[in-house]
Amino acid sequence: MKKRSMETSLADHRGKLIRSIERRLFLKQGLSLGALALLSGCELTDGEGVQKMLLAMSRWNDGAQAWLFNSTKLAPEYPESAITKPFPFNAYYGEDEVRLVDAASYKLELSGLIREKKPWTLPELYALPQTSQITRHICVEGWSAIGKWSGVRFSDFLARVGADATAKYIGFECADDYTTSIDMATALHPQTVLTFRFADQILPPKYGFPMKLRIPTKLGFKNPKHITAMYVTNEYPGGYWEDQGYNWFSGS
Amino acid sequence: MEAAQAQWVKVHPLVVRVTHWINAFAILIMVASGWRIYNASPLFGFRFPNDLTLGGWLAGALQWHFAALWLLVLNGIVYVGYGIFSGHFRRKLFPLTPRAVLSDVLAALRGKLAHDDLAVYNAAQRAAYLAIILCLVVLVLSGLAIWKPVQFQEIAWLMGGYEGARLVHFFAMALMVLIALVHIVMVILVPRTFPTIITGRARRMS
Structure with a gap:
């Protein structure tokens, strides 16, 4: 029992570390994404370029959502x-x-x-x-x-x-x-x-x-x-x- | 040279012109992709014609919607921040009274609303521009509630929960589109206003 609670607290700690690394990565990606948006402006009519931009934004939104995710926030429960x-x-x-x-x-x-x-x-x-x-x-x-x-x-x-x-x-x-x-x-x-x-x-x-x-x-x-x-x-x-x-x- | 310059009057600051066009572009994407998303599970007994939508299918529309979202929000922050801190909103959108709006709207309907000095908005314009800003704020907030009904459950709660936020999002969109259409019709009726949102200046009338 005691061993298990220690394991979970270790896991919590590692989780926090990972989240802070992910957060940093997310901000870094943000900067390169801004640059990408400027560069791809010229090929907005090109279908492939548009698809790449949309997929890049979807990946960016994955990062944004991981950052917004609060592991202690509960979904509403109903009667x-x-x-x-x-x-x-x-x-x-x-x-x-x-x-x-x-x-x-x-x-x-x-x-x-x-x-x-x-x-x-x-x-x-x-x-x-x-x-x-x-x-x-x-x-x-x-x-x-x-x-x-x-x-x-x-x-x-x-x-x-x-x-x-x-x-x-x-x-x-x-x-x-x-x-x-x-x-x-x-x-x-x-x-x-x-x-x-x-x-x-x-x-x-x-x-x-x-x-x-x-x-x-x-x-x-x-x-x-x-x-x-x-x-x-x-x-x-x-x-x-x-x-x-x-x-x-x-x-x- | 001096005399020629004096004939021009500054109508729209650069920040307003740039954010206006970025906003127009972002809204076009948000509305067209949003209509496709609506079509996947209509709230009411109708669907938007697919030819007026963006994305090709639900996944594509969602990609567009959540990409343009950032453009809309970042641009909106620049515009609202500028509007508040430069005094632009205070100077251009206020004072505003219901009586003045009513009398200007009635005058406009009779085709008798004077708009000589393009640098000064009449009460109908002030109300419309303020309403579209508020619509966009409500759209972003209700959008956040639909996107993240757990993480932003406080916002969703204010709108009557997830399903309530969907209704708020729909009606704020409808009102915003209506105001934008009236805005475009007014520009067509008073075409000399159009170049000012690009160049920022207008020739003085008198």
Whole structure:
């Protein structure tokens, strides 16, 4: 118990150091970005130049959002009466194409900068200490809906498997061939929860059986469903929508 | 030479001219990309024609919106900072009374609003320019609330939460576009005002 609290305080300290380095990098990038904007002025009519400028600005906005992210600021929570019914289905495919995952043979694979890479079965995951939240899911399209999710706090899970909390990213692979990735600071946020239940019932397939990583500080598409594998890395992993031009950080 | 120079009167300072055009450019991008973003999940029973939008699809529109945002905000800070600290706002936009605005608007509708000295704004102009500045402030604040409803939840709360901030953002946009259209129509009706926002000066009438 004591050892664990020391580990978390060390992780906190490292987190602060990383944030201050990131902040400095962000300011430095800002200066070069200003210069870039001046230089690219002449090629504003050139499509490729415009695309490069927009992508550079999107990367800059990733930095701005990491800088704005407050790891102790909580997303508003709502009463049961505020829950949206029915909760909308959303994916990159239609509701009739929802993937069915076999519970008995299911295993969550872990890789990358993680000490204990043993795969997890569903009964093992269900046996972990559980927490609930009623939060607003906000889609990149603009609509929002309030739902109730329950599961294990992600920071607890990451500590349990010995994930390197100083690494930059966590990437996710899903049974529906979806991929996404998040920053470590968001992964460690107290409201980031690896959820197995929706509205107190085992997650139905359309909401991501067997699990959805619920992140109320990020847009909906950064909340992967049907997760089958996760990895901790320092190399930018991208993602299904991110690789097509959606902003990577997409924090709320 | 002296006499020729005396015929010109300074209308708009350089800072105002430069920030005006940067602002116009940024607003054009923000509105056109914002309409595309609106179309992804319309608040009301209509969509903006895609031909009037920027970005091609939602991700492209979001890229434009969040790139031009910086241009709009940084330019806005320069303009508002200049307006406050140089006394430009105090001299040009005030005093302003509802009565004066009403009488000038009525006069303008009858085509009888005199605008001889281009360096002095009439009450209708003062109200319109002040309103567009306030619209932009509200747009930026509601935009921050939509972009970051957790980090800036205090701003979102003031607007009735995330969904409230979306409504505020929409209506502030609508009012700003309306004022900008009236502004453009007025420039077309009084075309000699147009060169002054580029050169900064106008020939004295008398």
